[in-house]
Amino acid sequence: xxxxxxxxxxxxxxxxxxxxxxxxxxxxxxxxxxxxxxxxxxxxxxxxxxxxxxxxxxxxxxxxxxxxxxxxxxxxxxxxxxxxxxxxxxxxxxxxxxxxxxxxxxxxxxxx
Numbered sequence: 001x002x003x004x005x006x007x008x009x010x011x012x013x014x015x016x017x018x019x020x021x022x023x024x025x026x027x028x029x030x031x032x033x034x035x036x037x038x039x040x041x042x043x044x045x046x047x048x049x050x051x052x053x054x055x056x057x058x059x060x061x062x063x064x065x066x067x068x069x070x071x072x073x074x075x076x077x078x079x080x081x082x083x084x085x086x087x088x089x090x091x092x093x094x095x096x097x098x099x100x101x102x103x104x105x106x107x108x109x110x111x112x
Contacts, residue, residue: 001050003069006060007039016056020086027090040065047072053080 004016013019021034035044040061047053053073058066073080081089088097 001043001047001053001073002034002036003053003055004036004038005040005056005058005066005069015083020054020083023087023090040069047078048076050078053078054083054086055080056083 002016002020010017017036021032024034025032035050037043050073053070055066055070061069070080085094085097088094
């Protein structure tokens, strides 16, 4: 399930509708089914039908709206990630992307 918080004009090579599904399918080598829900529209199926929820940055909705949108998936034990982490993972740069947030044994500050 791909959740886009805004209802922007969809481009031909849209990140949520085209690129992410293509990249994930290529990464897994499987023919996967994706539902994309824009804005705060209702889900087309019960949340328990999904194996993964990928949420956009959520810049067009409030923190409370985002929390309420993701809570059913979290309560159902469905993994939730965001566009950036999913993209980083399928392109092999996930560890580098999270490196600034990983605690190390050294007190030395390091920047990417």
